[in-house]
Amino acid sequence: xxxxxxxxxxxxxxxxxxxxDAAPDVDDLFPVEVAEGLAPTPPMGWNSWxxxxxxxxxxxxEQTAEAMVSSGMRDAGYSxxxxxxxxxxxxxxxxxxxxxxxxxxxxxxxxxxxxxALDLKLGIYSDRGTATCGGRTGSQGHExxxxxxxxxxxxxxxxxxxCNADTNAVVQQTQYETMSQALAASGxxxxxxxxxxxxxEWSVDAGxxxxxxxxxxxxxxxxxxxxxxxxxxxxxxxxxxxxxxxMLEVGNGGMSDVEYRAxxxxxALSAAPLIAGNDLRTMSDETRAILTNEEVxxxxxxxxxxxxxxxxxxxxxSVWAKPLNQSGTRGVILFNExxxxxxxxxxxxxxxxxxxxxxxxxxWAHKDLGQATDRFTAxxxxxxxxxxxxxxxxxQIPTGTVSVSELTPTYAANLLGLxxxxxSNGTDAPGEGAALSVDGTTYERGLGxxxxxxxxxxxxxxxxxxxxxxxxxxxxxxxxxxxxxGDDERLFQSGPVAASAAQTVDVDVSGKSRLTLLVTSAGDIxxxxxxxxxxxxxxxx
Ligand code: GLA
Numbered sequence: 120x121x122x123x124x125x126x127x128x129x130x131x132x133x134x135x136x137x138x139x140d141a142a143p144d145v146d147d148l149f150p151v152e153v154a155e156g157l158a159p160t161p162p163m164g165w166n167s168w169x170x171x172x173x174x175x176x177x178x179x180x181e182q183t184a185e186a187m188v189s190s191g192m193r194d195a196g197y198s199x200x201x202x203x204x205x206x207x208x209x210x211x212x213x214x215x216x217x218x219x220x221x222x223x224x225x226x227x228x229x230x231x232x233x234x235x236a237l238d239l240k241l242g243i244y245s246d247r248g249t250a251t252c253g254g255r256t257g258s259q260g261h262e263x264x265x266x267x268x269x270x271x272x273x274x275x276x277x278x279x280x281x282c283n284a285d286t287n288a289v290v291q292q293t294q295y296e297t298m299s300q301a302l303a304a305s306g307x308x309x310x311x312x313x314x315x316x317x318x319x320e321w322s323v324d325a326g327x328x329x330x331x332x333x334x335x336x337x338x339x340x341x342x343x344x345x346x347x348x349x350x351x352x353x354x355x356x357x358x359x360x361x362x363x364x365x366m367l368e369v370g371n372g373g374m375s376d377v378e379y380r381a382x383x384x385x386x387a388l389s390a391a392p393l394i395a396g397n398d399l400r401t402m403s404d405e406t407r408a409i410l411t412n413e414e415v416x417x418x419x420x421x422x423x424x425x426x427x428x429x430x431x432x433x434x435x436x437s438v439w440a441k442p443l444n445q446s447g448t449r450g451v452i453l454f455n456e457x458x459x460x461x462x463x464x465x466x467x468x469x470x471x472x473x474x475x476x477x478x479x480x481x482x483w484a485h486k487d488l489g490q491a492t493d494r495f496t497a498x499x500x501x502x503x504x505x506x507x508x509x510x511x512x513x514x515q516i517p518t519g520t521v522s523v524s525e526l527t528p529t530y531a532a533n534l535l536g537l538x539x540x541x542x543s544n545g546t547d548a549p550g551e552g553a554a555l556s557v558d559g560t561t562y563e564r565g566l567g568x569x570x571x572x573x574x575x576x577x578x579x580x581x582x583x584x585x586x587x588x589x590x591x592x593x594x595x596x597x598x599x600x601x602x603x604x605g606d607d608e609r610l611f612q613s614g615p616v617a618a619s620a621a622q623t624v625d626v627d628v629s630g631k632s633r634l635t636l637l638v639t640s641a642g643d644i645x646x647x648x649x650x651x652x653x654x655x656x657x658x659x660x
Pocket of ligand 1: 251
């Protein structure tokens with residue numbers, strides 16, 4: 120797993136406003152600088168497939184780029200104009216090079232030039248197999264030539280599909296890695312978007328974004344299905360590595376504007392790539408307003424690069440949240456999947472803030488809703504994702520000897536529902552776990568997680584050591600890898616841990632602002648990877 124690549128800008132102390140005491144608090148978690156790299160925040164752009172399938176040509180691409188500028192999308196952060204399938208011929212030329220089809224009569228380079236002249240970037244599409252899903256030539260065996268041709272044409276982004284190829288898992292991984300290396304060797308920075316229709320752990324080192332699901336279609340069920348798939352992999356998201364629940368359907372006509380706003384909000388809170396898939400040339404004012412809502416886009420492009428996750432399920436309503444790159448600030452969605460209006464409440468405690476006053480802003484109404492104490496309740500319409508920015512106060516940093524399960528995490532992502540405190544994880548339901556049990560020993564305290572899981576605590580540089588027994592819960596049959604991070608430094612890495620092979624963790628966290636407990640899947644994501652941070656304890660001042 121690559122390190123979380125963000126740097127702390129504010130190294131000193133400053134006084135946080137505390138509702139319950141006036142003591143200055145060490146708060147050097149935020150803000151961070153935007154990371155370096157090809158995709159420090161999720162890529163934003165447009166792709167031809169959802170709306171046009173194989174019916175694309177150079178005129179459409181250039182007109183779309185112009186519309187991206189005139190609609191205000193470029194100014195809102197969109198930069199990639201991406202060709203999908205069917206830009207290329209079925210056969211290669213005599214020397215084995217890919218040939219643009221007759222819909223691109225002058226080739227790709229002039230299209231790239233036109234796009235670059237608008238201060239935008241061009242994306243292209245190919246496939247790891249012998250042919251693309253649409254039957255055009257694939258890159259298998261031609262990876263180096265193709266990468267070099269893309270670079271020579273001025274291409275900035277490659278989406279790489281999974282059709283007509285060997286289904287063997289090792290071959291699949293090797294073929295994606297071969298293209299990743301060819302792009303890196305091409306001499307041009309080219310974002311690599313893997314389209315393998317499911318999460319694979321090796322993608323994290325191969326590209327900047329990876330599809331986590333089957334193809335989206337323009338409907339409510341499909342949108343929410345893909346949301347769940349990306350939620351399951353949330354712990355892997357970080358700057359330069361994003362889970363991709365597929366391109367947006369906003370504006371394509373199959374859903375209501377309420378539903379499109381929900382899709383856009385949930386994609387943004389999930390730090391998903393925001394790749395529009397509609398006709399930008401003819402979109403309605405309402406569609407344009409959705410795609411250019413800069414307050415919602417800011418949730419997506421936040422420099423911390425955390426993927427928002429549910430903090431509570433309440434029947435068909437759920438509360439989603441993530442920390443934003445400013446002390447005490449959270450993006451929050453109150454999501455109603457049901458067919459009736461529902462009151463939904465978010466408490467400050469469940470989004471990792473102190474009780475007391477916090478301000479609430481509605482990011483679709485563009486309206487401050489004032490201050491709320493301890494919690495906020497709103498009536499949420501059917502299929503609405505009420506999208507909020509909450510600014511309150513970070514919780515106290517720990518003091519003395521403290522069980523980690525007593526602390527409020529700043530952030531928690533977990534495969535199966537919520538991280539359990541002092542119990543194992545088991546299913547999506549909260550509080551369902553049994554006692555923590557590792558290698559035959561039962562533990563009263565600790566965290567029960569399911570891989571992949573990422574839990575972040577604020578230490579305020581006041582703690583000296585972290586202790587835990589890191590192992591698979593005795594109720595589990597899977598494997599997982601445990602990592603402990605202090606700020607951007609990996610302090611512990613277990614390697615794959617199977618049942619009955621727990622490791623004791625004792626690490627120095629002196630001077631660290633945040634503690635990250637990361638459990639990765641040691642292979643593909645599995646519901647059997649139930650992992651425990653048993654006896655997790657911090658020693659603090
Ligand atoms: C696959 C991909 C889609 C699209 C089509 C093109 O289905 O998942 O996103 O690229 O191929 O044929």
